[in-house]
Amino acid sequence: SALDITFGHTLALDSHYQVAAEKFKEVVEAGSDGELTVSIFPQSQLGGEVRMIQSARTGSIGAFITAAPPLENTLPEFGVFSLPYLFDSVDQANGVLQGPVGDMFLEKLSSAGMVGMNFFSVFERSVFGTSPVNSVQDMQGLKIRVLQGPGFIETYDALGAQSTPMAYSEVFVALQNGVVDGAEASPEQVVQDRFVEVIDNFSMTKIHYMPSMLVMSDVIFNQLTPEQQELVREASAQARDASLEAYKQTYADALVTLEESGVAINEPDLAEFQDAALALWPRLLEGIPDGEANLELIQEQL
Amino acid sequence: MMLASVMLGLLALLAISVPVGVAIGLISFAGLWSKGLPLIAASQAVFESLDSFSLMAVPFYILAGGVMQVGGISQRLVNFANALVGWVRGGLGAAAVLTSLMFSTISGSSSATTAAVGSTTIPAMVKKGYPKNYAAALVAASGELGVIIPPSLPIIIYGLVMNQSIATLFLAAIIPGLIIGASLIVTSIAAAYVQGFDTVVRVHPVEWLKNALIAGWKALFALLMPVIILGGIYSGAFTPTEAAVVAVAYGLVVSLFIYRELTWRDLGPIFVRSALISAGILLIVAFASALAFLLTISQIPQQIGLWLGSLTDNPLVFLLIVNVLLLVVGMFMETLAAIIILAPILGPIASNYGIDPIHFGIIMIVNLAVGMVTPPVGVNLFIACEVAGIRLDQIIKPLLLFLAVLVFNIFLLSYVPALSLVFVQ
Amino acid sequence: MRAISRIADRINTLIAAIVGMMLAISTIAVFAQIMVRFALPKLGIIIAAPWTEEVARYFMVWVVFLGVAVLLRTGRLIAVEIVIFMAPPRIANIVKLGAVAVCLLFFGIVAAIGFDWVAMSAIEVAPVMRIPMNWVYLSMPVGALIAIANLIIFAMEIIVGSRQAAGEGVEAVE
Ligand code: NA
Numbered sequence: 001s002a003l004d005i006t007f008g009h010t011l012a013l014d015s016h017y018q019v020a021a022e023k024f025k026e027v028v029e030a031g032s033d034g035e036l037t038v039s040i041f042p043q044s045q046l047g048g049e050v051r052m053i054q055s056a057r058t059g060s061i062g063a064f065i066t067a068a069p070p071l072e073n074t075l076p077e078f079g080v081f082s083l084p085y086l087f088d089s090v091d092q093a094n095g096v097l098q099g100p101v102g103d104m105f106l107e108k109l110s111s112a113g114m115v116g117m118n119f120f121s122v123f124e125r126s127v128f129g130t131s132p133v134n135s136v137q138d139m140q141g142l143k144i145r146v147l148q149g150p151g152f153i154e155t156y157d158a159l160g161a162q163s164t165p166m167a168y169s170e171v172f173v174a175l176q177n178g179v180v181d182g183a184e185a186s187p188e189q190v191v192q193d194r195f196v197e198v199i200d201n202f203s204m205t206k207i208h209y210m211p212s213m214l215v216m217s218d219v220i221f222n223q224l225t226p227e228q229q230e231l232v233r234e235a236s237a238q239a240r241d242a243s244l245e246a247y248k249q250t251y252a253d254a255l256v257t258l259e260e261s262g263v264a265i266n267e268p269d270l271a272e273f274q275d276a277a278l279a280l281w282p283r284l285l286e287g288i289p290d291g292e293a294n295l296e297l298i299q300e301q302l
Numbered sequence: 303m304m305l306a307s308v309m310l311g312l313l314a315l316l317a318i319s320v321p322v323g324v325a326i327g328l329i330s331f332a333g334l335w336s337k338g339l340p341l342i343a344a345s346q347a348v349f350e351s352l353d354s355f356s357l358m359a360v361p362f363y364i365l366a367g368g369v370m371q372v373g374g375i376s377q378r379l380v381n382f383a384n385a386l387v388g389w390v391r392g393g394l395g396a397a398a399v400l401t402s403l404m405f406s407t408i409s410g411s412s413s414a415t416t417a418a419v420g421s422t423t424i425p426a427m428v429k430k431g432y433p434k435n436y437a438a439a440l441v442a443a444s445g446e447l448g449v450i451i452p453p454s455l456p457i458i459i460y461g462l463v464m465n466q467s468i469a470t471l472f473l474a475a476i477i478p479g480l481i482i483g484a485s486l487i488v489t490s491i492a493a494a495y496v497q498g499f500d501t502v503v504r505v506h507p508v509e510w511l512k513n514a515l516i517a518g519w520k521a522l523f524a525l526l527m528p529v530i531i532l533g534g535i536y537s538g539a540f541t542p543t544e545a546a547v548v549a550v551a552y553g554l555v556v557s558l559f560i561y562r563e564l565t566w567r568d569l570g571p572i573f574v575r576s577a578l579i580s581a582g583i584l585l586i587v588a589f590a591s592a593l594a595f596l597l598t599i600s601q602i603p604q605q606i607g608l609w610l611g612s613l614t615d616n617p618l619v620f621l622l623i624v625n626v627l628l629l630v631v632g633m634f635m636e637t638l639a640a641i642i643i644l645a646p647i648l649g650p651i652a653s654n655y656g657i658d659p660i661h662f663g664i665i666m667i668v669n670l671a672v673g674m675v676t677p678p679v680g681v682n683l684f685i686a687c688e689v690a691g692i693r694l695d696q697i698i699k700p701l702l703l704f705l706a707v708l709v710f711n712i713f714l715l716s717y718v719p720a721l722s723l724v725f726v727q
Numbered sequence: 728m729r730a731i732s733r734i735a736d737r738i739n740t741l742i743a744a745i746v747g748m749m750l751a752i753s754t755i756a757v758f759a760q761i762m763v764r765f766a767l768p769k770l771g772i773i774i775a776a777p778w779t780e781e782v783a784r785y786f787m788v789w790v791v792f793l794g795v796a797v798l799l800r801t802g803r804l805i806a807v808e809i810v811i812f813m814a815p816p817r818i819a820n821i822v823k824l825g826a827v828a829v830c831l832l833f834f835g836i837v838a839a840i841g842f843d844w845v846a847m848s849a850i851e852v853a854p855v856m857r858i859p860m861n862w863v864y865l866s867m868p869v870g871a872l873i874a875i876a877n878l879i880i881f882a883m884e885i886i887v888g889s890r891q892a893a894g895e896g897v898e899a900v901e
């Protein structure tokens with residue numbers, strides 16, 4: 001009988017995650033002669049990323065897409081990707097992750113009962129909200145909702161902002177009412193999750209390039225025949241290509257939408273941001289196992 | 303097939319008095335096991351649902367309610383409501399509804415509202431010649447305002463499960479709550495006229511104003527509560543969970559230092575009791591999310607969606623089906639569990655019919671709130687009967703009138719989305 | 728049996744006090760967060776305290792599992808007790824004992840998967856405080872074990888007749 005691969009992700013139906021997931025499904029189902037099926041559960045239907053990591057480790061789900069920060073709880077080495085201004089551009093970051101360093105990090109997932117398939121596109125995360133950020137000075141005292149991880153919290157605090165913990169589902173109203181002044185995300189998320197309706201500014205601070213990846217459960221992967229394993233690897237590679245392309249497209253479209261919606265797109269000089277952020281690296285690296293060594297490997301590839 | 307066995311299993315376990323959270327959890331284990339999935343998948347669901355800042359609004363609002371109940375605030379609200387409307391025929395009944403409405407702005411639960419309001423207003427109504435069972439039915443029905451007027455525990459749970467903003471849902475529930483409250487006030491006055499009980503107390507307008515002002519002044523700190531909670535949320539001071547903690551702090555200050563009806567010694571028992579009540583509720587929330595995982599992964603929502611789609615493509619007919627379904631479910635099932643299990647199934651289908659998820663949330667809440675007043679399982683009925691000292695079967699006859707009014711409200715609020723959405727957009 | 732009941736009551740009173748204290752700690756943590764974000768900036772003090780949220784959430788998880796265990800001491804978990812109240816006392820006791828058996832099965836499974844979960848999560852740490860997540864995850868098997876002990880004592884009390892199945896009210900809040 002056919003094996004069904006339960007495939008989860010947390011983003012909307014118009015996200016590059018969904019495009020990639022559909023590509024994966026298409027390739028697997030076309031190539032397996034009805035032996036394998038893929039059921040896609042978007043929009044956190046299978047839970048958030050932390051839970052999907054746990055579920056994959058126990059074999060409760062087959063595959064999922066996750067960003068790097070939620071993995072840090074389980075594999076703290078991934079913390080190196082949360083260093084601010086680690087990369088300069090989406091292309092540069094993707095280039096490194098698609099090379100030997102990326103492969104090395106995917107390997108690490110096997111120690112936690114998972115199979116790292118491919119890195120998908122990184123997210124370029126910037127600050128958006130009610131007030132403009134054109135300099136580090138503008139960051140002073142801003143209440144910004146950030147991802148929960150030291151690389152994010154400490155960076156925003158070091159830049160003079162007040163990082164604020166908050167459930168993602170409350171951010172929209174919090175921005176609307178002024179509980180927070182801003183949040184940080186990639187442009188297409190700002191459009192897909194409707195933040196565009198309540199903000200006036202998108203400031204291209206480009207502080208984090210957050211990796212994302214397709215991961216499979218070890219338990220499920222090992223139930224596949226060698227040919228089927230080859231097939232899902234091929235499907236994952238094609239899903240990766242789809243993701244890289246779709247991210248660029250949704251990113252570009254989002255900037256147009258933001259402008260059309262009357263949101264000011266600010267382009268601060270990043271040099272002073274980078275200076276402030278780089279001073280923080282030694283402290284952040286202390287908390288990341290093999291941080292120094294992996295940072296060197298990454299920088300060799302730049 | 304899966305859905306049928308889940309429902310039958312649940313009913314069987316509930317019938318032999320297995321606790322709701324345990325029944326739901328055990329059915330989830332059985333379902334996971336039958337699908338060849340590891341049972342540990344349940345613990346993932348349990349911890350993800352419990353480890354949530356938004357969910358913590360539940361224990362904090364329970365705590366706030368506990369402080370208010372002991373701290374002398376509800377009696378002052380009753381006095382104020384009485385001063386306002388006590389003079390008309392049926393005014394005492396109207397005052398009971400009005401008190402429920404005011405108490406609802408402090409309390410997130412309908413049973414706490416029924417208990418707090420019922421313990422003072424039912425004896426007063428009986429003393430003034432209201433039939434016992436009528437007084438109990440009135441208080442039980444108006445107790446449902448506790449979960450409709452914000453804050454509201456079921457609304458918090460709906461927002462969590464459906465990824466909707468709790469602050470927005472609170473806002474959307476205000477007008478529906480006021481409409482239900484107003485319709486119950488009108489009903490109670492009309493019933494008093496028709497049945498000829500309750501006397502008219504002549505009060506000179508000046509006297510009335512004086513009494514109202516004095517009672518209002520005495521209840522001022524209680525009346526400021528919603529201003530602080532809702533005002534705090536919408537002015538950007540805090541999130542719904544933080545607002546609950548502010549309510550606790552405010553309630554403590556008022557009861558300890560201003561009304562002085564609470565002593566430091568009372569604090570321990572209040573915290574313990576609130577923690578235990580919260581634990582009992584959150585156990586259901588935790589394991590209901592395990593069951594929701596089982597249903598999701600079995601693609602039950604899609605199957606039901608297809609089935610409903612084959613029945614009708616008219617959103618009005620869909621809403622009618624949903625309303626009937628929820629009324630039946632509400633007769634037997636615990637409200638929070640019903641939301642956690644049914645919202646992920648019905649919500650996406652409602653979206654496909656073009657129904658706004660905020661509006662759909664209000665429909666679900668208003669509908670399941672009636673379940674707290676319908677026999678055989680209705681927490682408000684149990685409490686009201688206990689306070690009035692009557693049996694469940696004695697309350698049914700006067701209850702039918704109020705149920706008719708509540709059901710009318712369900713349809714009104716279902717078919718006029720603007721009543722929920724006017725502030726939201 | 729009396730002696731066992733009394734000792735169990737004392738232990739549960741102690742656990743209940745701990746549970747109440749944990750709720751108090753959660754409350755204070757969130758209050759601190761509000762001060763940090765809302766009040767202190769008005770005084771020109773800008774600090775971030777992301778740990779407050781984790782403290783509040785993790786204590787609350789313990790509140791749930793320990794609190795449920797305490798409620799089971801007197802059978803006060805939210806349940807539909809119509810049958811128990813309608814049936815004659817003998818039948819009610821038998822039905823209640825059946826329900827207790829079902830609960831024992833349930834908390835047995837919960838304890839088992841709880842320990843599995845702890846074993847599996849040894850590598851997980853909290854995002855902000857970086858403490859092992861097992862300090863949180865242990866609440867489930869620990870709570871389940873206490874629940875099992877309380878269920879057994881509860882059942883024994885019904886059997887020896889020192890407790891009526893239909894005696895206790897249910898802490899229902901909806
Ligand atoms: Na309320």
Ligand code: NA
Nearest residue numbers: 632633673679
């Ligand atoms: Na009911």
